[in-house]
Amino acid sequence: MGIFVSRWIAGVTLAATTFSPVVLARDLTLATGRQGGSQYPITVALSQVIEGLPDIDSVTLKPGGGTSNVAAVGLGQSDLAITLSPSAVDGLAGVKPYPQPMADITQLFALHGFKITTLVAANSDIKTFRDLAGKKVSIGPNGWTINTMSKKILEMEGMNVRMETLKPDDAVQQLKDGNIDAIINTPSDLYAPFLDLATAREIRLVPLTAGIQKRLIDENSSFYLSTWPADSKAYPKLVNTVETVSYPNIIIANSKTVSDDLAYRIVKQVVESFEKVADSEPSLKVLKLSDLAVSVGVPIHPGAARYFKERGWM
Helix, strand or coil: CCCHHHHHHHHHHHHHHHHCCCCCCCEEECCCCCCCCCCCHHHHHHHHHHHHCCEEEEEEECCCCCHHHHHHHCCCCCCEEEEEHHHHHHHHHHHCCCCCCCEEEEEEEEEEEEEEEEHHHHHHHCCCHHHHCEEECCCCCCHHHHHHHHHHHHHHHCCCEEEEEHHHHHHHHHHHCCCCHHHHHCCCCCHHHHHHHHHHHEEEECCCHHHHHHHHHHCCCEEEEEECCCCHHCCCCCCCCEEEEEEEEEEEEECCCHHHHHHHHHHHHHCCHHHHHCCCHHHHCCCHHHHHHHHCCCEEEHHHHEEEHHCCCC
């Protein structure tokens, strides 16, 4: 009898093992930025963190960047992507160069922001943004986002300046040498050219007017207000901080290929392993975890929203 029972138990155990449901691992694709750019190492770190989930076999990085990443997710060619929030908002609405609204785009989480700043020497007679009128101001190279944005802001204010289209390192050197009066740029919180400048000489931030901030945010839902820099101690000779208009890198997901449950678990995994992600980009080291839930005009994936609500961030 004992032998019979033992064999019966062994048979039941084998059957349970044989017919228990199997969770199949899946592969994900993540559209990244160009190698050498700041987005690429972030996506490498994210892919490694996400691959820590038991049902994710691999996360394949797909070369891309900018608008092409938004299109890749919107058209179902990639599950995830990194992009700037204005590009995602335009893709969602189908604004050119997108051929149609990318309705399946959702935001998983936000990353570090890029913040509109105007820097002058601390002893400059430029006290307000309007004092830039007639001054020699670097607005970044033609074709750069900040170049276009600077021209838009100056037009909003009805101002003319003597524009210089310098790259950041060149602009910093020219300000050090006294050959230009100001730099307008969109640095992240720990931005190497400005860290260098703030080590060499005392500098001061000139805030945008409240009216310009409101107009920019009203016109583009991907913009929000934040403080630059997040950590003023990182800039030894910067004498002030400002609240300014910002827009972040974000991770977007296709709402049809990334389920609510998977989105929840990806965001949870990223938050719980954020130190590993932050090692890929200095500005992420000063990002508050609650800022991952910042809304920038793209619907937050329901799975991500569930996690953020559990944390009290939404």
